[in-house]
Amino acid sequence: MAGYCSNGGSWRRVQAGRKLTTDIESYLNEIGEVFQAFRDQDSGCVSFGVLAQGRRWFVKHSNNDRGMASLRRAQHLHSTVRHAALPRFYHAFETPGGLALVFDWVPGDVLYDYTLSRGNAGRKDPASAHARFRALPEAQILDALDRIYDVHLVLAEQGYVAVDFYDGCIIYDFEQAQTYLCDLDEYRAGPFVLEAERLPGSKRFMAPEEWKRGSRIDQVTNVFTLARTAMVLLGDGTGAMEPWRGTEEMREVVVRATRVNRVERHQTVREFMEYWRLATCKPR
Numbered sequence: 001m002a003g004y005c006s007n008g009g010s011w012r013r014v015q016a017g018r019k020l021t022t023d024i025e026s027y028l029n030e031i032g033e034v035f036q037a038f039r040d041q042d043s044g045c046v047s048f049g050v051l052a053q054g055r056r057w058f059v060k061h062s063n064n065d066r067g068m069a070s071l072r073r074a075q076h077l078h079s080t081v082r083h084a085a086l087p088r089f090y091h092a093f094e095t096p097g098g099l100a101l102v103f104d105w106v107p108g109d110v111l112y113d114y115t116l117s118r119g120n121a122g123r124k125d126p127a128s129a130h131a132r133f134r135a136l137p138e139a140q141i142l143d144a145l146d147r148i149y150d151v152h153l154v155l156a157e158q159g160y161v162a163v164d165f166y167d168g169c170i171i172y173d174f175e176q177a178q179t180y181l182c183d184l185d186e187y188r189a190g191p192f193v194l195e196a197e198r199l200p201g202s203k204r205f206m207a208p209e210e211w212k213r214g215s216r217i218d219q220v221t222n223v224f225t226l227a228r229t230a231m232v233l234l235g236d237g238t239g240a241m242e243p244w245r246g247t248e249e250m251r252e253v254v255v256r257a258t259r260v261n262r263v264e265r266h267q268t269v270r271e272f273m274e275y276w277r278l279a280t281c282k283p284r
Helices: 009-015 024-031 065-080 129-134 138-157 219-234 248-257 269-279
Strands: 033-038 046-052 055-062 089-095 098-104 170-173 178-181
Touching: 024 033, 024 046, 024 055, 055 065, 065 089, 065 098, 129 138, 129 219, 138 170, 138 178, 138 219, 138 269, 219 248, 219 269, 248 269
Parallel strands: none
Antiparallel strands: 033 046, 046 055, 055 098, 089 098, 170 178
């Protein structure tokens, strides 16, 4: 977004190192039009879709310690890693007491949004993005999984460990059959030792060690999460294996990857992917 707005003086002031003197939403409405806001988030952040200079942008902001820490992690990750499934990161700027990151806006629907699910059927609602996605032909779901896994292979080989990955991090463009990932703010350099009682995340996707202080969190942990992603998207939406839309060979891969005993799982994301692609007959 920086440097692309016709009234880009404000962006240039930010880029020159001067902080904004107004609140984030007022500023975004000065340089463009806020067409969507995501306010009721548990991350400590608030996000906006902004139309400026004929382009759509995604701006994520926080003015509290927890949210800013997550944004700084995201800034480092997106400055380091590029992938077609990751919205392009442009820059960060400071606001009064806060921090904002600017990304490309990508089309599609988040597969799970808890703010839209409270008080209704959630993932089981036939009109939800999650249910519509799981109703797609198996080949499209497998293509989406392959893209998700490829992103995590790139991240693993750059030294990142996935934290708090779940279906709320998956955006699917139903018109173009494209998959994107968002909200990777908790991803960290790894391996690391869990110093809290648990990591943030959805129990549908979390490995047992993510619930135990002192555990090692690494690629073996991520193997569990990636396999659980297949179980959720090819199963009943909760992670149960029945009904299972995949083949028996795929089932064997995810069963091994989600064993409680870490030693019995695939030991790297690459190893897991090799077995998965062999089971799905995809080229390595």
